[in-house]
Amino acid sequence: MSGRNTALTPPDDAAAPVRHPDAPAPGEPLGAHYGHCFGCGEGQPHGLHLEARAGEGVRVSAEFTVKPAHQGAPGLAHGGVLATALDETLGSLNWLLRVIAVTGRLETDFVRPVPVGTVLYLEAEVTAVAGRKIYSTAVGRIGGPQGPVAVRADALFIEVKVDHFIDNGRPEEIRAAMSDPDQVRRTRAFEVNP
């Protein structure tokens, strides 16, 4: 059990997260990191279409409306879909750091059932950074932005280079992404992290 807790607890020498000077201003939408992303892609018909906004510091917020296609039990959201919404919101935090990172660990608490039709109000923040490891936490509330917590998650993202995707992604999607000027521009914005 100690391994589980250790993995999501920053080490003593972890640093406070630093918002990148070119990060979008509070209130600004972050935009999708990839148009076909299941979490945020505008061109993904089966996706969640999450639109995260920058907050103060290294925080983001987003809303996700649970649709009939997201059911697990009758009339209730599937837990895996809620975990995806949390994962995507947490992942979007890395845009504020201007770091490319993938989820290493995601631990989710399902506190209240979430009915179809519910708007989930998501908030996430980076709590610490240690080398390539980015520690973050998120909550999803229902009934309004100040409503009761229905889901929460702690996560560890690991910084990677663009090569992570080029080396591991299916070649046809990688080729398409590399020949899309918008995608190249979005990716370059991450790469120029000083």
Ligand SMILES: CCCCCCCC/C=C\CCCCCCCC(=O)SCCNC(=O)CCNC(=O)[C@H](O)C(C)(C)COP(=O)(O)OP(=O)(O)OC[C@H]1O[C@@H](n2cnc3c(N)ncnc32)[C@H](O)[C@@H]1OP(=O)(O)O
């Ligand atoms: C021109 C266009 C080209 C395309 C461009 C695209 C741009 C896209 C932009 C932005 C994309 C953002 C996408 C977000 C999407 C939403 C979030 C997701 O769903 S991500 C998908 C799910 N996650 C994975 O698929 C990871 C699979 N895992 C891996 O690939 C590796 O395990 C990886 C990279 C995570 C780590 O592998 P290592 O070899 O690089 O590094 P090691 O040495 O193993 O770990 C580094 C440190 O992290 C800890 N660590 C690694 N994994 C851990 C884990 N699972 N739990 C706890 N600690 C872990 C290790 O203990 C180590 O710590 P110590 O430095 O020793 O202190």
